[in-house]
Amino acid sequence: MLQIKGLNKSFGKKQVINQLDLDIPTGSILTVVGPSGGGKTTFLRILAGLETADSGVFTLDGQAFSPKDLKEHEQVVGVVFQDFQLFPHLSVFENITLAPKLVLKETKEVYTRKAEALAEQLGITELLNSYPYQLSGGQKQRVALARAMAMDPKVLAYDEPTSALDPALRQQVEEMILSLKKQGVTQIVVTHDLAFAKNIADNLLEVVPNN
Structure with missing residues (x-):
C-alpha cells in the first residue's frame, strides 16, 4: 500500500496541495479528477521526485521513503506524462x-x-x-x-491519458489500465474526464483549485 500523509505544496503564495492524505491499496486504481490549477500534475511530479513537497510523509508497504531522495536505480512511482517525453x-x-x-x-x-x-x-x-x-x-x-x-516501478501514474484522444482510443486506454489492474499493478490516473475516471476507479479524488 502507498500511503501519503499531510502533503503540502505551495508556489509563492499559492497553495496547490493542502494537507492531502491518501491510502492507495496495492493493485487498486486511484483517479484524481479536477480542472487545471487544482494541483493534479504537481502531485504526480512530487511522486516522481521532480518537485519537492513542502511537507508530507510517504510510505510504501510500511516503509518510509522520499521521492526526491531515491537512488537512481530505485523507482516507486513511474509517470507517463501528457506529452510522452x-x-x-x-x-x-x-x-x-x-x-x-x-x-x-x-x-x-x-x-x-x-x-x-x-x-x-x-x-x-x-x-x-x-x-x-x-x-x-x-x-x-x-x-x-x-x-x-x-x-x-511499484506504482504507475498517468497525467491526462485520454487528452486529445478520440472515443475509440479513449476506450483502448481504459481497457489497457483495467488490464494492468488485473495483473496487480497499482495505478494513479490524473484526468479532467470524470466519466472516464468513474469507469476505471476503485477510489476517486476530486480536487478544486485553491483561490
Missing part, C-alpha cells in the same frame, strides 16, 4: 531500454527480453524499430507506458 532520435526499442541499460545496469539480454515482453503486453511489438515521428498519439502513449514499466 519520448526521445525523437531514438527508436521505440531504444526509448524503452535506455534507462534499464544506463540506470539499472541491465545486460543487453535482460533489457531486450524485458522490452520484447512489454511490447507484446501492450500491443506494440511491430513498432519496436519505428521512431516517435512515425507513431500516432495512442501508440506514443503505449511506448511511454512501456518505458515507465521497464524501470520496474
Whole structure:
C-alpha cells in the first residue's frame, strides 16, 4: 500500500496541495479528477521526485521513503506524462531500454527480453524499430507506458491519458489500465474526464483549485 500523509505544496503564495492524505491499496486504481490549477500534475511530479513537497510523509508497504531522495536505480512511482517525453532520435526499442541499460545496469539480454515482453503486453511489438515521428498519439502513449514499466516501478501514474484522444482510443486506454489492474499493478490516473475516471476507479479524488 502507498500511503501519503499531510502533503503540502505551495508556489509563492499559492497553495496547490493542502494537507492531502491518501491510502492507495496495492493493485487498486486511484483517479484524481479536477480542472487545471487544482494541483493534479504537481502531485504526480512530487511522486516522481521532480518537485519537492513542502511537507508530507510517504510510505510504501510500511516503509518510509522520499521521492526526491531515491537512488537512481530505485523507482516507486513511474509517470507517463501528457506529452510522452519520448526521445525523437531514438527508436521505440531504444526509448524503452535506455534507462534499464544506463540506470539499472541491465545486460543487453535482460533489457531486450524485458522490452520484447512489454511490447507484446501492450500491443506494440511491430513498432519496436519505428521512431516517435512515425507513431500516432495512442501508440506514443503505449511506448511511454512501456518505458515507465521497464524501470520496474511499484506504482504507475498517468497525467491526462485520454487528452486529445478520440472515443475509440479513449476506450483502448481504459481497457489497457483495467488490464494492468488485473495483473496487480497499482495505478494513479490524473484526468479532467470524470466519466472516464468513474469507469476505471476503485477510489476517486476530486480536487478544486485553491483561490
